[in-house]
Amino acid sequence: MQARRLRTAVAIAAVTALAVGAAGCAESERDGDSGEAKTGGTFIFAGAGDPKNFDPIFNDDGESFRPIRQMFDTLVTHKPGTAELTGGLAESWEHDPTGKVWTFKLRQGVKFHDGTPFNAAAVCYNFDRWYNMKGAAAQANMIYYMDVFGGFAKNEAEGAGESIYDKCEAKDDNTAVLSLKKYKGAFPGAFALTSLSIASPEALKKYDADTVTQSGDSFAYSAFANEHPVGTGPFTFGGWDKAKGEITLNRNPDYWGDKAKVDKLIIKIIKDENTRKQELRAGTVQGIDFPAPADRKALADEGFQVIDRPAFNILYLGINQKNPKLKDLRVRQAIAYALNRQQLVQTKGPGGAKVADEFMPDTVLGYAPDVQKYEYNPEKAKQLLKEAGAENLTLNFYYPPDVTRPYMPNPQEIFTVLANDLQAVGIKVNGVPRPWNGGFKDDVQTFGKHDLHILGWTGDYNDPGNFVGTFFGRGKAEFGDQAMTEMFDAIGKADATVDEAGKKAAWEQVNRDIASKWLPAVPVWHAPPAIVVTKDVEGLVASPLTDERFNTVSVKQ
Amino acid sequence: MLRVIVRRLLQLVVTLIALSALIFIWLRNLPGGPVDALLGERATPETRALLTKALGYDQPILVQYGKFMQRILTGDFGNSIRTGDPVTEVIGRAFPATVELALAAMIIAVGLGVPLGYLAARWRGRFLDNLTIAGTLLGISIPIFFLGYLLKDVFTQNIHWFPPSGRVSTGIDNTNVTGFFVLDGLLTREFDAAADALWHLLLPAITLATIPLAVIVRITRASVLDVLNEDYVRTAEAKGLRHRTIRGRHILRNALLPVVTAIGLQTGALLSGAVLTEKVYNWGGLGTLITDSISGSRDYPVLQALILLAALVFVVVNLLVDLSYAFIDPRVRVR
Numbered sequence: 103m104q105a106r107r108l109r110t111a112v113a114i115a116a117v118t119a120l121a122v123g124a125a126g127c128a129e130s131e132r133d134g135d136s137g138e139a140k141t142g143g144t145f146i147f148a149g150a151g152d153p154k155n156f157d158p159i160f161n162d163d164g165e166s167f168r169p170i171r172q173m174f175d176t177l178v179t180h181k182p183g184t185a186e187l188t189g190g191l192a193e194s195w196e197h198d199p200t201g202k203v204w205t206f207k208l209r210q211g212v213k214f215h216d217g218t219p220f221n222a223a224a225v226c227y228n229f230d231r232w233y234n235m236k237g238a239a240a241q242a243n244m245i246y247y248m249d250v251f252g253g254f255a256k257n258e259a260e261g262a263g264e265s266i267y268d269k270c271e272a273k274d275d276n277t278a279v280l281s282l283k284k285y286k287g288a289f290p291g292a293f294a295l296t297s298l299s300i301a302s303p304e305a306l307k308k309y310d311a312d313t314v315t316q317s318g319d320s321f322a323y324s325a326f327a328n329e330h331p332v333g334t335g336p337f338t339f340g341g342w343d344k345a346k347g348e349i350t351l352n353r354n355p356d357y358w359g360d361k362a363k364v365d366k367l368i369i370k371i372i373k374d375e376n377t378r379k380q381e382l383r384a385g386t387v388q389g390i391d392f393p394a395p396a397d398r399k400a401l402a403d404e405g406f407q408v409i410d411r412p413a414f415n416i417l418y419l420g421i422n423q424k425n426p427k428l429k430d431l432r433v434r435q436a437i438a439y440a441l442n443r444q445q446l447v448q449t450k451g452p453g454g455a456k457v458a459d460e461f462m463p464d465t466v467l468g469y470a471p472d473v474q475k476y477e478y479n480p481e482k483a484k485q486l487l488k489e490a491g492a493e494n495l496t497l498n499f500y501y502p503p504d505v506t507r508p509y510m511p512n513p514q515e516i517f518t519v520l521a522n523d524l525q526a527v528g529i530k531v532n533g534v535p536r537p538w539n540g541g542f543k544d545d546v547q548t549f550g551k552h553d554l555h556i557l558g559w560t561g562d563y564n565d566p567g568n569f570v571g572t573f574f575g576r577g578k579a580e581f582g583d584q585a586m587t588e589m590f591d592a593i594g595k596a597d598a599t600v601d602e603a604g605k606k607a608a609w610e611q612v613n614r615d616i617a618s619k620w621l622p623a624v625p626v627w628h629a630p631p632a633i634v635v636t637k638d639v640e641g642l643v644a645s646p647l648t649d650e651r652f653n654t655v656s657v658k659q
Numbered sequence: 660m661l662r663v664i665v666r667r668l669l670q671l672v673v674t675l676i677a678l679s680a681l682i683f684i685w686l687r688n689l690p691g692g693p694v695d696a697l698l699g700e701r702a703t704p705e706t707r708a709l710l711t712k713a714l715g716y717d718q719p720i721l722v723q724y725g726k727f728m729q730r731i732l733t734g735d736f737g738n739s740i741r742t743g744d745p746v747t748e749v750i751g752r753a754f755p756a757t758v759e760l761a762l763a764a765m766i767i768a769v770g771l772g773v774p775l776g777y778l779a780a781r782w783r784g785r786f787l788d789n790l791t792i793a794g795t796l797l798g799i800s801i802p803i804f805f806l807g808y809l810l811k812d813v814f815t816q817n818i819h820w821f822p823p824s825g826r827v828s829t830g831i832d833n834t835n836v837t838g839f840f841v842l843d844g845l846l847t848r849e850f851d852a853a854a855d856a857l858w859h860l861l862l863p864a865i866t867l868a869t870i871p872l873a874v875i876v877r878i879t880r881a882s883v884l885d886v887l888n889e890d891y892v893r894t895a896e897a898k899g900l901r902h903r904t905i906r907g908r909h910i911l912r913n914a915l916l917p918v919v920t921a922i923g924l925q926t927g928a929l930l931s932g933a934v935l936t937e938k939v940y941n942w943g944g945l946g947t948l949i950t951d952s953i954s955g956s957r958d959y960p961v962l963q964a965l966i967l968l969a970a971l972v973f974v975v976v977n978l979l980v981d982l983s984y985a986f987i988d989p990r991v992r993v994r
Binding site: 144146241242248259260262314321322327345346348366370373374381384 | 705706708710713737738740743744752808811822823824825826835838940941943951958959960
């Protein structure tokens with residue numbers, strides 16, 4: 103009996119000694135220990151929905167991008183907290199005078215999580231993979247690739263255009279040269295798209311990444327996409343426990359950049375907004391995204407850090423020129439003058455929101471400070487309506503009451519304020535609330551049943567084409583689907599301008615003309631979406647593109 | 660008995676086929692399908708056309724239905740539109756969560772409801788009886804989502820007795836064997852994980868149990884009152900049988916028949932109650948899956964399978980209830 107007790111005591115002592123020793127080792131291995139914000143530990147962030155999978159190229163939504171951004175890097179990225187481009191996996195890049203050949207000087211000594219080297223061959227493997235992707239199922243899920251490159255080696259979709267991708271050559275280990283068939287203004291901004299992250303060629307092959315199979319009326323993705331995503335990012339994939347709704351990522355000790363401060367990052371999926379807030383208050387998660395505007399003050403008062411992202415979005419009031427009355431520029435200008443947008447920002451806008459004069463934020467190239475502005479002027483609105491013979495105007499105003507968007511946190515309230523402003527100048531407004539899916543988007547974007555509507559956009563990358571080009575670059579049912587050829591041509595020309603100065607001037611002119619000559623919609627506000635963390639969290643840098651990387655985050659222990 | 664079971668199962672097959680056609684056609688006629696839900700604001704006519712083709716929504720609805728039936732007859736319910744996981748796997752993951760919650764709620768409802776109902780009947784008109792009647796009225800009247808939010812607010816935000824949501828604490832290293840987290844903790848001897856799962860289970864189970872509890876108390880009370888007045892109870896008392904024997908063999912056993920019916924019906928009702936409860940507590944069961952599949956990505960394959968599964972459970976539970984009559988009361992013959 104005594105011997106057994108002794109064995110137990112020795113075992114306990116040994117385990118304790120090992121644990122203390124291990125803790126000591128772990129502590130000493132970590133870099134950047136400083137003062138209060140200890141390294142190590144776990145950062146738990148509440149996600150609002152399931153990711154689709156973790157293969158960057160097959161994703162296009164924020165909930166999938168959040169974990170992907172922690173595991174993968176792009177050639178070009180954004181300076182933390184800004185939309186300004188900086189080197190990612192490429193230390194530098196340049197294009198030839200035609201804008202069709204892009205040369206990337208790659209970072210040396212970078213390794214993928216599986217230990218294979220990152221080099222020019224790996225970059226070209228990724229570009230070639232995207233371009234040569236086969237099968238309708240796979241191609242249908244490459245939304246951003248299609249948006250940027252416009253097509254595949256062999257298109258599955260009828261009507262899809264020719265891809266602008268030509269080839270990618272690895273000149274040497276650290277130099278990748280990408281050739282395009284024609285210049286596109288989206289570059290280099292689009293190289294920072296999370297969808298275009300660089301994955302390990304070995305892992306892509308080993309886990310059969312290109313196999314997207316169709317089963318009935320849905321798709322099944324590969325083992326790479328679900329279980330073995332391998333990139334170069336600050337965190338490695340730990341697992342996705344779907345029964346618990348937890349994605350676990352582990353610190354990558356070999357990361358080429360600033361190594362993660364926490365040992366583990368857990369993204370806990372909590373679909374109900376109220377529950378996310380309650381978990382934050384209970385201290386069971388340390389961060390949540392997109393708090394409701396009504397909760398911001400309360401959360402800040404309770405000691406949480408409500409961090410506003412610099413606004414990189416736009417809310418606009420769309421005008422459908424299918425209605426003959428709205429074809430008259432004076433009527434559209436009257437609508438613009440009728441709106442008291444400053445008051446809307448102050449009463450209904452999230453903190454930090456500001457009135458928009460253009461359809462893109464002022465941080466984007468081509469923003470013109472001297473566009474025609476429409477200050478609140480109801481008298482002028484009435485006068486313009488009178489001149490246009492549209493004094494008894496009745497308009498159907500569509501809005502989606504059932505969704506919130508970073509640029510539109512409270513559609514019902516926004517509609518009410520704007521409709522009141524319009525009615526104050528004599529425009530009769532019929533409010534048409536329609537559900538986002540199966541109502542609003544169909545009626546507005548496909549059938550163009552509306553006269554007015556509210557909608558917006560969050561930028562994907564820093565390029566005027568991603569804002570103005572997306573809205574007004576071609577005929578859309580939203581604005582009347584008509585041939586506003588002068589506007590389309592001007593936008594096409596600006597997008598095709600290669601040299602920086604010329605591009606800036608062309609886009610500035612487009613913005614001036616949109617405000618004064620074409621006015622297809624009225625820009626309403628830029629609204630900074632917030633991210634909230636507990637007071638124990640340090641180092642989180644909020645990104646205007648919601649492109650937060652959690653390697654800088656530490657949690658006070 | 661066997662003939663009855665076979666007949667009922669055949670009826671079940673016909674019901675399921677009719678239901679499958681109904682669901683299939685209804686879902687595809689809803690405005691706004693998965694294509695728009697998947698593409699969001701970034702949809703262009705080309706990507707929309709490609710996705711519509713890839714998903715097979717460009718084919719006539721009868722062709723789509725034919726293919727769907729062909730697949731489900733081979734046990735292939737397709738994959739979730741959102742995550743690409745097989746539907747059987749998605750439902751298999753959520754199913755234990757709902758069963759665990761429903762079972763816990765039923766244990767609370769039956770465990771408290773039958774004794775309370777019995778005691779209320781025994782002491783009819785006394786304080787306990789009046790309190791029980793008032794309590795059950797409240798239990799039936801209070802909307803489950805309101806009660807859920809109320810309990811959650813009080814017990815997780817004001818007094819931090821319970822966690823606000825989920826089935827286990829985030830980051831806990833529990834082994835998943837059956838998907839029933841409390842049971843898994845016990846099976847793998849991870850008692851801390853079992854305790855943690857139980858701690859998470861309690862508040863949602865209490866929320867979900869309120870309506871069945873109230874119903875069971877009321878039915879037990881009424882049924883026991885009926886039986887108490889029966890001649891055979893008086894005879895048993897006159898014969899000088901022990902009270903325990905009278906209570907167990909004569910009163911409770913006879914009074915339980917309508918209670919079992921109520922339990923069967925309430926098990927079906929629990930599924931609908933679970934939708935709301937799971938939503939409030941982010942429970943991750945079938946209820947959450949249904950709401951997410953409708954409001955989120957319009958996940959047709961998951962929705963179709965879920966509705967069929969719900970119908971199947973409902974019919975089977977009712978069959979079992981019918982059969983249990985014969986067991987409880989030998990005079991009953993199932994026809």
